[in-house]
Structure formats: C-alpha cells, structure tokens
Amino acid sequence: MRKITLAHGSGGSLMHELIKDLFVKNLDNPYLNNLGDSALINKNLAYTTDSFVINPIFFPGGDIGKLSICGTVNDLCVSGAKPKYLSCGMIVEEGFDYKDLEKITLSIKKTCKKAGVYVVAGDFKVVEKGAVDKIFINTSGIGEMYQNAMLSASRIRPGDKIIVSGTIGDHGASVLLAREELKFKSRIFSDCECLNGLISSIICKDIRFMRDPTRGGLATTLNEINAQCSYDMTIDERTIPVKEKVRALCEILGMDPLYMANEGKALFIVSPKSASRILSRMKSHPLGKNSRIIGEVEKRKAKKVYLKTKIGGTRILDMLRGEQLPRIC
C-alpha cells in the first residue's frame, strides 16, 4: 500500500511529482496549470497559502508567528504583488501555554506592522493532547500586482544574470542548531524577514523572474525556475554567499548549504544590461546588502542547472531528492 512519506513534503522532486499527479491532475482547473508562488485572480490580485509546522516554534531570529507572516508575504512579493491582506488559521494542542500563544501573536503583530500588511481573517482550533505537535499555523495572503512588474519564466534569455539577495542556508542552519542542541559556541540566526520592502525598491520590467528559495534551498528553487524556461543555467560556487558559521555547521554534519532553507532571501533572474544597476540598488537595502550575482543563463537548451565548483569542476545541480530536514518551516 502506497504511503505518504516525509519526502513528499520536502519541497523537492517527490513533492513536485505528488502535487502534479494528485492535486493538479485531479483538481483540474486552469489556475493550477502554472504552479507559481501564488495564483492570479480577478485580473490584478495574487493569492497564495502556506502552512507552518516548524519545530522548534521559537528559534534564534524568529518564531512560528513571524515565519508564518514572512512566508506568505514573500510568496506574494516574488510573484510581483504588493502584499496587502492575510488570513491566519491556528491549530493548537490542548495544554499549550497561554504566554507562548501571546508571544506568537505579538510576533505576528510586529511582523505585519513592519511589512505593512493586515491579518483580516482568522480561525482558531484546539485539538486534544497528542493530536498536533504544539501549534501549526496556516496563513493565506492577497496582494495587488505591481503595474511595473513583468514576471514570466518565458522571458528568461541567454546571458541573463542570476542574483541572490544574500547569504544562503541561514534559516535551515539556525533551526537545525536550535533543534539538535549541538554545542556550538554561538547561535546561528535565521534570516526570517519580509522581503516586500526590498522587492518594491527594485521592481522593474528588467527583472524576468523571482522566487524565494525556502524548502529545498537555492538548488531546488533554481531547478524549479529552470524547468519553466528553455535554457540551461550555471552558477559559480565561489560567488555564492554563505556565512562562515553556516558553512562550518554544514561541514560538520555533511549537509549542503545549497539545499538548506532560507526565509528571507530571493533569487532574481535579470536582464544583463540592468544587472549591475539592480544589484547596486539591492545592496543599498538592509536586506540586500550581501546580494551577489552568482551565475547566468546559458544558450544550451538541455534544461539543466550546473554548478561550477570551488575546485574548478562543473557538475549538474539537481533538485533535492528525499528529505534533508523535516519541519523546517
């Protein structure tokens, strides 16, 4: 009997297959044909949803409340929409500490205020002890499409530059460290932040495509973009910004930062002529100061992503298979 495994929720290739085979095929409607970070409805509105099951619920740099707002705000803004309204559905385990629920709620409030969005609809359910692990939160969100955005993977051309907005793997490393209680001298902070400010400061028609590399990390997200466009892509490992602590943790545990989740980063594919202008504008925003051009789109049409490694080789960079780290978001 076929069973659902953790890998089906990993953000990697098994999840993509399940979503295609089970949901897109069965639900069969035109809105699901182009699986982006959000759906376009009523001409100029973007609509998205995300559930948050992270463990632990409090981690350096954030908590499940902040994460649930950032996650949905970021899905909207990488779709080219200005996030406006959110819904928030909480499922809480009986016996959950009221003070913790209050902390999470205040964190939601603070994050919304900073991002300029409102939680306008909510739902609250309590289930008996053991039926849920502490608290899960679903947020959905609605945004208004930017008039000066023109985002489509079909606009991606050879020579386009690939930009990442900062260091990668911070969120994954932070949660891993908080969970495992490894004896690291210092903590690693999650990058969990709302990106709508950064994105609204650079949005223009020269950005061909954006996506936030969350579950599955940079490698998986690049493969998702690659699957929608016609050309190969190459990124250069030496140019990819990774914090020293994150790199060290990954080395110890044998993990790859390219597959580690981010919650406050975005990937941009931009036209070659405006790449340096967009990069310099990004660098002037606090959330983009470590942004870098990490690669470019090739002429070849094999639909592959390549990694130029530090030691000078080149290898295919695949989507995440299996599950690297469950309940990262």
Place this chain on the structure above:
Amino acid sequence: MRKITLAHGSGGSLMHELIKDLFVKNLDNPYLNNLGDSALINKNLAYTTDSFVINPIFFPGGDIGKLSICGTVNDLCVSGAKPKYLSCGMIVEEGFDYKDLEKITLSIKKTCKKAGVYVVAGDFKVVEKGAVDKIFINTSGIGEMYQNAMLSASRIRPGDKIIVSGTIGDHGASVLLAREELKFKSRIFSDCECLNGLISSIICKDIRFMRDPTRGGLATTLNEINAQCSYDMTIDERTIPVKEKVRALCEILGMDPLYMANEGKALFIVSPKSASRILSRMKSHPLGKNSRIIGEVEKRKAKKVYLKTKIGGTRILDMLRGEQLPRIC
C-alpha cells in the same frame, strides 16, 4: 500557568473571549473590529479562512475534504458573497495512506465543481508520525459581494422573523455516532453541503443577516447575532426541525441538538413582510425544503435569546460554555 483548553476552540463563549482578548486586541486593525464570517477587502471582496481537524476524517455524508470546501464556501455566502476562489493547505502525517489522500482530493474536486468554485492555491506539508493526527486541512476563500445584499446586524428590527434552512444537529450527531461506534440500527448522515446555490436563489435586501450555525450550534450562533444587534430574540422549540434519529441520539447521550454543529444549514433574520415569500422560495430549493420560521426579534433590549420550551416555559438560551464535542469540524 494559564493553559489553552479544548473549550478555547469550541466555538463557544471561551473561544470568543480568547479571540477578543488575545487576537483582536493585539493584532489591532480595523478589519477585525467587526468579527463576521469573513472580512470585506478591496470594496467588494469577502475573505475568510477555516481549519478542519475533524475526527474521523471519513463520516456518513462527507469527509474532511468535502467539509473543508463547504465550510469556507458557506462562510463566504452567509457574508453575502458569491464564493469564487479557494486556497487549500494540507498537513499530513507520515505514513498516511495514498489512497485516502486521493479520495479526499477527489471529494474536494467534486464539491468544488458542484459549488462552482476553484482551488487556485495550495500547500502540502508532511510531518513525522505522531506530530499530527492523520490530516488537517486549512481552506481560505475569496468571494464577490452580491450587489443586491444588504447584510448588517444593525438593520435587525423588532418583528423580524428568524428562519432556519432545515433540520439541526445532523452533522454533530453524524460525527458523534461515527466516532463512538454506538450500536444504532442505522447511520445518521451529516448535512455537509455548500449553501451558495440556496443563498443565491433568495438573496435580497429583505434579508437583514445570515450566519451558518457550525461549532456551538444554533444556540451559539443566535447569541452571536444577538450580541451584534440591540434586541432580544425568542425562538420556539416546537418549531425547530430536528430529525427523529438525531433527537433520539441526543436523548440517549444527554446532549442538546441546539448546541450540535451543522455544516449545511443557515440562519436568516428577515423582514416580517417578506418572511413568507423568502421561506417559500427556500422550500423550493433542495437544501431548503425543511426550512422553518422558528422565532422572532423582540422589542425588549436586554440582549438575550429566549427559548419557548415544548412544555410551555420560557428560558434564557445561552451560548455554549465549555466544549460539547471536540474536533467536530
């Protein structure tokens, strides 16, 4: 240390207090001032969310998939909106049967098709065994406000009639029976259905207010409406439609159908002059054929709901306190 209890998620008075004290106060935005079944955004759009944690996930008359669509569709249409777009976020336990997930997905598809709505955004998470009880689903929804609706509790006037669209307690009784495996000769079917067809067939300015009596049942919902208007309300127990099997089950278990959940019923407050016209139109719809006038709005302003009992007395009908039946939806 204060803890969250099952009663905080019951739909009754403890939940209302928690939502007011914790969420409305802290999130502090104008959209949350008037807590209806959905929020009004962008002038003519209604927006709502609901999480479904029902146990068992399959029950006579429905399953968690059908329920998750009906619940959100109904929240939109009792707010005076035509449901259009839904999001669907699933959280599934590792080891969940693929066939069951397929059944649930097909049930979502069928229910959407019948109701004329689309799931346009989705999310899929898997958590490790024991971190969630089988499957939880969150749906959010967007609807377009009917131009010929004028729903506001402030329009409720003495003499207005209270109509219920059919028998009450069916969903609660069905789930209870499915869960407890009581040795009843026959099953009780949930009333789980989308009400947008029924409501669009009667929507007009003479309907002052609508709400669907889900968690907390008819008694709690009437109290919610009552809290928003200025007048007392009286309903007559003898006129309230209850199926014989539901009545029998409630008598055996010492439960009150007035507090049992419904998932395919609505309560209407309508002007006296058009009550009989609206009632007869409702009766001509398959989902309204057992609709009845069950009471009316009084001149008194004590903000109480009264029940004329079968034996001729009158008593105050309170909101649900505590928790009658956890995980009913």
